[in-house]
Amino acid sequence: MSATTRAQIVEAADRLFYEQGFEHTSFTAIAETVGISRGNFYYHFRTKDEILAAVIDFRIETTRDMLRQWAAETADPAQRIRRFIRIVLTNGADIREFGCPVGTLTAELAKLRHPSRPEAVALFTLFRDWLAGQFTALGHHPATADAMALHVLAFSQGVATLANAFGDDDFVRREVDRLEAWLAGGLTL
Amino acid sequence: MSATTRAQIVEAADRLFYEQGFEHTSFTAIAETVGISRGNFYYHFRTKDEILAAVIDFRIETTRDMLRQWAAETADPAQRIRRFIRIVLTNGADIREFGCPVGTLTAELAKLRHPSRPEAVALFTLFRDWLAGQFTALGHHPATADAMALHVLAFSQGVATLANAFGDDDFVRREVDRLEAWLAGGLTL
DNA sequence: GTCTATAGATTGATAGAC
C-alpha cells in the first residue's frame, strides 16, 4: 500500500537521520533499509528536503503524543517534569551512541543553513512550552516558568552531549539526581 | 612557503568545519578560501581525514595555549573557572550561529563513526582536566573535582546548544549568572 | 610547490516500461 510504504520511508529516514546525520544519509541507505528501489523512492518524495520535512513532522507528532501520554500518567506537574528529566536515563543507550535527536538535528541544520531548520527548532519549542506549562501549574509566573523550562532543556542537552562524548553513566545519574533535587527544593535560577 | 600554505589550509578548514560541518565542507571550498587549486591540495594532505586530524591537532594546541593564558592571567582557581563559564558570552555570536566547536564536531564524528572521534573527545578532556585541576586547587577531592568539572562542561554544552537553537541572549546571561552563583556559593552537586 | 586535466565513485534526481 502507498501509505504504508511512505510511512516506512519516513520511519527508516527518521532513524537513519538520527544515527548517521541528515546529510550523511543517502537515498540508497534509506531505500535499502525499507527494501525498495531508489527509483520507487521518488514516487513518494520528490526531493531529500521533502523527506526531511516529513521526518520532522513525524517527530513533532510522536513528541506531541509522548507529552500527552506523560500528562495522562500523572496530574502532578513536578512528576511530569521529572519524567522529562529522566529521558536521559530512559534513552540512555541511544543518547550515549547518537546524542539527543533534537539537539543534533538542530545543530546540523544550522551548519547546513537548511530551510527546514525552524521546524526542527519547533521540536525544541514543543518541549519548552510543555515544561513551562508545568512550572506555571506549580505557581510560577509565565516568564519565570519559561526560564525554568529553558534551564531544564539546557540540562538535557548538556548531559546528552557529554554522555555521547564520554559514555559515562555515573555522570548522567549524578546530574539527574542534582536536577531532581533542584526541582524538589528551591528551584533557584 | 610550504609551511605557510599548510597552515593556511588547516586554519581555513578549521573555520569551515566549524561553520559548515566536517562532511559538508568540500576540498573545493577549502581551496577557494585559501586561494589555491584543488590539485595543490594533495601535496599537503593526502586525504580529507588527514586534514581533519591536522585540524583537531591545531585545536588542541590553541586550546592548550588558551588555558595556559587563562592560568597566567590569575592565580585564583575560582576566577579561572569563571573565565571558562563566560566563554558562552565571549564567543556568544559564533555560538548562536554555529554552536560549540567542540560539542558539534564530537557529535558529528560520532554519527559518522569516524576514526578521529577519540581525538575530538580529547579536546573535551583538555577542558575537563583543566577545570578539575581548578576545583582540586579549591580544596575538593579529585573525584568531586572531576564531577564538578563535568557539571561545568555540561552547562556550557547545554547553553551553547540552546543559544544556537533559540538565539536568546537573555537566557545565556541568566544561566551564566546562575552558574557563577553556584561557584561562589555551596558548589552543591 | 603549484598548476591543469581527469579518473572513479557516489550523490540526488529523471524517464519510461510494466
Next chain:
DNA sequence: GTCTATCAATCTATAGAC
C-alpha cells in the same frame, strides 16, 4: 506503485606538466 536504466552534478583523489 514499483521497477530498471540512466543523467548530470559533485565529491575525493590521482597523474603529470611546469
